[in-house]
Amino acid sequence: MKRIIVIMGLLLGFSSCSRQEVRQLEFQKLPEDMAEMQKRIIGQLSGKYELAKNVRLSSRWLPEERELSRAYFKAIVSQLHLIPIEQDYQHSNINFGVDLLIEPFKGTNIYTILPATIKSASYIVLGAHYDSGRRNAPGAIDNATGVTLIYSIVKKLQKLNYRSQNVILVFFDQEEEENVGSKEFIKLINKNNWNITSVHCFDMIGWDGDNDNAIEIYTASESLENHYISLANSIEKPILNVSINPVNYANNSTDFDEFVRSGFNVIGAGECVYHGDSTPYKDTAKDTFETVNFEYLLSSTTFIETAIKNLLNNK
Amino acid sequence: MSALIKLLIRHRFFFITLLFSLLFFLRKAIQYALLKSYVTAFIILSIFAIIGISLVLNKKVKLTLRFWSILIIIWASVRILLFLANSFLKEISESHLHHQLFNTKGVIISASFLVAGVFLFRNSNRIYWI
Numbered sequence: 265m266k267r268i269i270v271i272m273g274l275l276l277g278f279s280s281c282s283r284q285e286v287r288q289l290e291f292q293k294l295p296e297d298m299a300e301m302q303k304r305i306i307g308q309l310s311g312k313y314e315l316a317k318n319v320r321l322s323s324r325w326l327p328e329e330r331e332l333s334r335a336y337f338k339a340i341v342s343q344l345h346l347i348p349i350e351q352d353y354q355h356s357n358i359n360f361g362v363d364l365l366i367e368p369f370k371g372t373n374i375y376t377i378l379p380a381t382i383k384s385a386s387y388i389v390l391g392a393h394y395d396s397g398r399r400n401a402p403g404a405i406d407n408a409t410g411v412t413l414i415y416s417i418v419k420k421l422q423k424l425n426y427r428s429q430n431v432i433l434v435f436f437d438q439e440e441e442e443n444v445g446s447k448e449f450i451k452l453i454n455k456n457n458w459n460i461t462s463v464h465c466f467d468m469i470g471w472d473g474d475n476d477n478a479i480e481i482y483t484a485s486e487s488l489e490n491h492y493i494s495l496a497n498s499i500e501k502p503i504l505n506v507s508i509n510p511v512n513y514a515n516n517s518t519d520f521d522e523f524v525r526s527g528f529n530v531i532g533a534g535e536c537v538y539h540g541d542s543t544p545y546k547d548t549a550k551d552t553f554e555t556v557n558f559e560y561l562l563s564s565t566t567f568i569e570t571a572i573k574n575l576l577n578n579k
Numbered sequence: 580m581s582a583l584i585k586l587l588i589r590h591r592f593f594f595i596t597l598l599f600s601l602l603f604f605l606r607k608a609i610q611y612a613l614l615k616s617y618v619t620a621f622i623i624l625s626i627f628a629i630i631g632i633s634l635v636l637n638k639k640v641k642l643t644l645r646f647w648s649i650l651i652i653i654w655a656s657v658r659i660l661l662f663l664a665n666s667f668l669k670e671i672s673e674s675h676l677h678h679q680l681f682n683t684k685g686v687i688i689s690a691s692f693l694v695a696g697v698f699l700f701r702n703s704n705r706i707y708w709i
Contacts, residue, residue: 268694269596275687325674356616363611363619365658366679398672441675547672 289316289332291339298416299562303553305340305412306470309333309394310404312553324396324403330371330437333394337374337411337435344419346376346433353448369444371437373452378418378431380576386429388575389453389463390414391446393439393519397547404553405543409470409561410534411435417569427576429461439467439519446519450526462488462575463530465520469564470556471535471543478502479564480539483531484510484524492531495571501563506538533568535560593702596695597644600651601627603692626650644703651696658689 295301307313311321315336324333334350341348355369374394380386392410396403418433436445446465453460462485472478479496481503483489489505496503508515508524515521520532535542545551587594604623612620626647633643658680665671665681679685 269592269691269698273599273691275691327674327678354610354614356611356614356619360616360618360622363616364607364622365654365661366676367607368610368614368616369675395674399670399674399677438675441673 289319289335289339291316291336294340294343298420298565299558301419302412302416302561302565303558305415306404306408306556307553308336309408309411310402310551310553312402312404321402323399323401324394325399325401325440327370330395334372334374334435334437337394340415341374341376341433344376344422346378346418346422348374348376350374351449351452353444353451355444355448358442369438369441371445371448373434373437373445373449375432375434375449376418378421378427378433380430381425381427384429386459386461387432388429388572389432389434389460390417390466390572391432391434391436391449391463391519392466393436393445395438395440395445396551397440400549401547402549402552404551404556405470405535406468406546406551407439407466409468409556410466413466413469413561413565413568414464416565417572420569421572421576424573424576428578429576431572431576432458436519443516443519443522446522450522450528460528463523463528464568464572465518465523465530465532466568467518467520467532467534468537468542468546469534470558470561471541472557472560473541476502476541477560477563478504478536478539478541479533479567480504480506480536481531481533482506482508482520482538484508484513485529485531488529488531491574492533492571495574496567499567499570501567504536504539533564590702590705593699593705596698597647600647600692600695600699601630641703645700648696648699648703651692652700655689655691655693655696658685659693662686662689 294304308315309321309324314320315332319332321329321332324330338348351373353371357363357366357368392414393407394411397406414433418431421427421431434449436449438444439446481492493503493505510524513524518532520530523530543551543555545555608620608623630643630647633639661680671677
């Protein structure tokens with residue numbers, strides 16, 4: 265019995281020491297052309313293309329895969345000449361029974377701040393989660409599309425001569441596991457006492473089965489709802505709306521829900537999940553690059569970019 | 580005091596195993612207290628208080644050690660059962676659980692604590708506080 269315990273102890277020691285550090289990776293520079301850039305990012309995050317030399321992701325589910333994804337995000341944020349910041353966190357489990365059995369959630373959000381062109385203490389948050397929902401689910405639509413969309417928008421916003429507010433770009437970790445990343449980011453917002461004027465969350469925005477080019481929004485904020493709808497109407501972009509009642513709000517399926525519960529002025533947007541036009545391959549191995557409708561993604565990017573630009577133009 | 584030291588030396592393997600198991604859960608209690616999960620910390624510290632009082636007062640020591648060893652056996656068994664269910668019934672989709680319970684390190688931890696729990700249980704009647 266003693267020998268078994270000693271052997272177990274040794275094995276435990278070896279397994280604890282055997283963690284490999286993410287080696288220094290070299291990432292390619294992204295194309296300047298928006299459409300090409302979006303294809304490249306989604307291709308690299310979903311395993312269509314190599315993420316870096318001899319590195320290809322099959323999903324963003326395992327901690328090692330998410331760590332590689334973060335290294336990639338840091339590299340592409342740096343390509344915008346912005347500073348990527350890691351928010352490491354630990355978060356307790358859903359109840360104390362699970363706490364007793366296992367360790368807390370451990371993850372890392374990556375964010376950056378695009379500063380306003382004038383002195384401003386206000387912030388707009390653009391967020392999307394980067395983890396995928398299952399082992400071997402490449403997560404091209406869920407949610408490489410959301411990540412790509414917010415990155416593309418910030419790249420465009422950077423070129424504006426006037427921005428009345430700071431913009432926070434955040435890639436949430438562990439949305440697929442109780443929205444832990446966004447819960448922790450809300451704690452960071454409160455800790456830093458940032459004045460957040462609006463939060464825009466994007467989850468799955470690459471499927472348009474009926475080719476109507478419609479975008480779906482969901483919000484409890486009348487001002488944001490009006491802002492998006494009036495813009496859509498002005499350019500004749502089909503828009504479908506889901507009104508949310510924030511009182512006793514119990515939904516828990518995406519990062520957007522956490523911001524609603526915390527009382528933020530938040531809007532979510534994406535393909536028409538609530539109206540039945542959404543990828544059938546969510547959380548499966550078929551959620552691949554080939555299923556992404558890139559024209560739809562680009563069109564939606566342009567629409568949301570304009571919506572955010574209009575918010576930043578307010579003097 | 581010298582008698583206590585002699586006891587500790589004579590049964591050093593037992594005490595090292597006991598100490599290691601207690602430290603593992605003490606770390607867990609502190610970790611969760613820092614995360615403001617006070618119920619978890621309270622449960623662990625309450626069990627520690629029972630063990631501590633028993634050892635200090637030298638009362639029901641055997642019973643207390645058996646109680647602790649049974650808790651460890653239950654803890655490890657539940658983890659191993661989850662591992663078996665994940666392997667042979669249905670894969671759990673949460674990466675967080677998967678990473679902790681079903682990888683090599685997680686399985687070694689579960690198996691180690693199961694063996695340690697059985698060891699503590701079998702030897703608890705040999706240890707007498709002097």
